[in-house]
Amino acid sequence: MHASSPPAKHSPWPAGDLTRVPYWVYSDAATHAREQDAIYLGPVWNYLCLEAEIPKAGDFKTTWVGEMPVVVCRDESGQLRAFENRCAHRGSLLCLKNRGNASEFTCVYHGWRHDMRGNLTGVAFRRGVNGEGGMPADFDLAAQGPRQLRTTTLCGLVFGTLCADTPAIEAFIGEEILARLQRVLHKPLRVYGEYTQVMPNNWKLYYENVKDTYHSSILHAFFGTFKVSRLSQGGGVIVHESGAHHVSYSLAHQGGPDHAFEQEALRSNQEQQLRLEDTSVLHIVDEFGDQCTVQILTIFPGFVLQSIYNSIAVRQILPRGVDQTHLVWTLIGFADDDEAMQTLRMKHANLVGPAGYVSMEDGAVGGFVQRGIATAASESSVMLMGGREAKSSASRASEASIRGFWKAWRQAMGI
Amino acid sequence: MRTPLPSSEHLLLTAQLTHFMEDYARCLDQDDLERWPEFFADDARYKITTYDNIRAGYPFGMMYADSAAMLRDRVKALRNANIYEEQRYRHILGLPFITRAAVHTVSAQTSFMILRIMRDGQTMLFASGQYQDSIAIHDQRFLFEERIVVCDSSQIDTLLALPL
Numbered sequence A: 001m002h003a004s005s006p007p008a009k010h011s012p013w014p015a016g017d018l019t020r021v022p023y024w025v026y027s028d029a030a031t032h033a034r035e036q037d038a039i040y041l042g043p044v045w046n047y048l049c050l051e052a053e054i055p056k057a058g059d060f061k062t063t064w065v066g067e068m069p070v071v072v073c074r075d076e077s078g079q080l081r082a083f084e085n086r087c088a089h090r091g092s093l094l095c096l097k098n099r100g101n102a103s104e105f106t107c108v109y110h111g112w113r114h115d116m117r118g119n120l121t122g123v124a125f126r127r128g129v130n131g132e133g134g135m136p137a138d139f140d141l142a143a144q145g146p147r148q149l150r151t152t153t154l155c156g157l158v159f160g161t162l163c164a165d166t167p168a169i170e171a172f173i174g175e176e177i178l179a180r181l182q183r184v185l186h187k188p189l190r191v192y193g194e195y196t197q198v199m200p201n202n203w204k205l206y207y208e209n210v211k212d213t214y215h216s217s218i219l220h221a222f223f224g225t226f227k228v229s230r231l232s233q234g235g236g237v238i239v240h241e242s243g244a245h246h247v248s249y250s251l252a253h254q255g256g257p258d259h260a261f262e263q264e265a266l267r268s269n270q271e272q273q274l275r276l277e278d279t280s281v282l283h284i285v286d287e288f289g290d291q292c293t294v295q296i297l298t299i300f301p302g303f304v305l306q307s308i309y310n311s312i313a314v315r316q317i318l319p320r321g322v323d324q325t326h327l328v329w330t331l332i333g334f335a336d337d338d339e340a341m342q343t344l345r346m347k348h349a350n351l352v353g354p355a356g357y358v359s360m361e362d363g364a365v366g367g368f369v370q371r372g373i374a375t376a377a378s379e380s381s382v383m384l385m386g387g388r389e390a391k392s393s394a395s396r397a398s399e400a401s402i403r404g405f406w407k408a409w410r411q412a413m414g415i
Numbered sequence B: 001m002r003t004p005l006p007s008s009e010h011l012l013l014t015a016q017l018t019h020f021m022e023d024y025a026r027c028l029d030q031d032d033l034e035r036w037p038e039f040f041a042d043d044a045r046y047k048i049t050t051y052d053n054i055r056a057g058y059p060f061g062m063m064y065a066d067s068a069a070m071l072r073d074r075v076k077a078l079r080n081a082n083i084y085e086e087q088r089y090r091h092i093l094g095l096p097f098i099t100r101a102a103v104h105t106v107s108a109q110t111s112f113m114i115l116r117i118m119r120d121g122q123t124m125l126f127a128s129g130q131y132q133d134s135i136a137i138h139d140q141r142f143l144f145e146e147r148i149v150v151c152d153s154s155q156i157d158t159l160l161a162l163p164l
């Protein structure tokens, strides 16, 4: 049996079946440990930061690739570099700051020095003291050091990979997803704020949620309650052929009643007529000129770009043990935003994040599942909405993009 | 520099502000959300952000309103639209420290600790930080003109449903 097969006591998982996901994937410690190598060190582009966060030579930021601590920086020549945040000597974190500016990284423990590429350049007391101690004469600085990532940029985003075989990022995400990324990130970016949402669930439950176009107008009753939007608005789902990446989008509501909603007698439709008193939060500037008001885009394995009304944010999905996830939000806009646009984005930021009118529930549902499946390792979920495949579709009453995630995950994990 | 001894007027104002802050905290802790917007002037600004955002000069946070109407809308959404597991807060407040006092307005900073109690009894330190307030004094009443809630941590556990 393949080493990556599930433990015997768990349910089998028929090859190629994307409609069932056994619950052990969210709680099995061995599976979690394997993900670090099979996924994050594999042929993928991991989101690291925004170029706008490290604009000058010497600027650095600490981040993660899965659970691996990483330093991403701009070297003296302006090149973007990234390497494991681990000292070449005995493994201490090299950089102990969230961000800053430096010309090299010296470990605090025994003073070993590393350049901006992560190369070991100096060993304290290498020749010993008064002829005693020190390193053997044949010690090779170049043979020792933290793992280095290959970096690439796309639309102001910085990605890194630890695998030699990862294709260029444009080829990795494909033309269709690329076009939807370029649609939003079409000019120089600016950072407006950040925070980290700590979720009480396995990272894959959040990834499912962000790809789940089926739940949005049901779980999130804000737009429905205040009669703003509907599942039957125009829009669609694009799933990359590998299943790994996706885009879902919806167009501005064209008016008229929504009978599909009434027939389903959904919670959001049962409330009495409610209106917002301050409707400025619903005012939208059609800044991309295509009437598309909501777009969610994912790049496997940990990147989300969101444009919801005029709130634009990137979200980095980071596993933290088998049953916790950090979702790092960076709220952004464009360098040339005027004050009115900045205020509008700040208002629309109320829609997203841990306090988001349309997304606060996403922070909690993963935990509902994690608790619900506590003893269900041998049971499975059902994902049959919109068929059995992981293909693009015009309907968002579909679980196609989640099936895509599992297709990519199984491929990467060899399960 | 030594802290000068406060005058009795200053102490009286501190005590009055303490009462106002406690009233605000009780309103939230006792699920009296409908009364929450009444602590604010019509054109008040309310923002929840983090120490790191302030230090980096980033203007955005987790919640933002520039009118009391937006706060009433927030309550309406919490009551009618948003889903969150039953939970309540317990605010533990420090004394307000007055940074500026004029005839009709006072600025103050007040430390807070907020415990979150979930339906199963789990209690956690949900947030600590500082309220940075600008308060109008009118007709023997205080009203927030601005309340910036600066959380010490940049992490929020699960969700931030109820206001801080």
Ligand code: FES
Pocket (backbone or CB within 6 Å): A087, A088, A089, A090, A091, A092, A107, A108, A109, A110, A111, A112
């Ligand atoms: S662990 Fe870094 S110098 Fe020893």
Ligand SMILES: [Fe+2]
Pocket (backbone or CB within 6 Å): A209, A215, A216, A220, A358, A359, A362
């Ligand atoms: Fe959602």
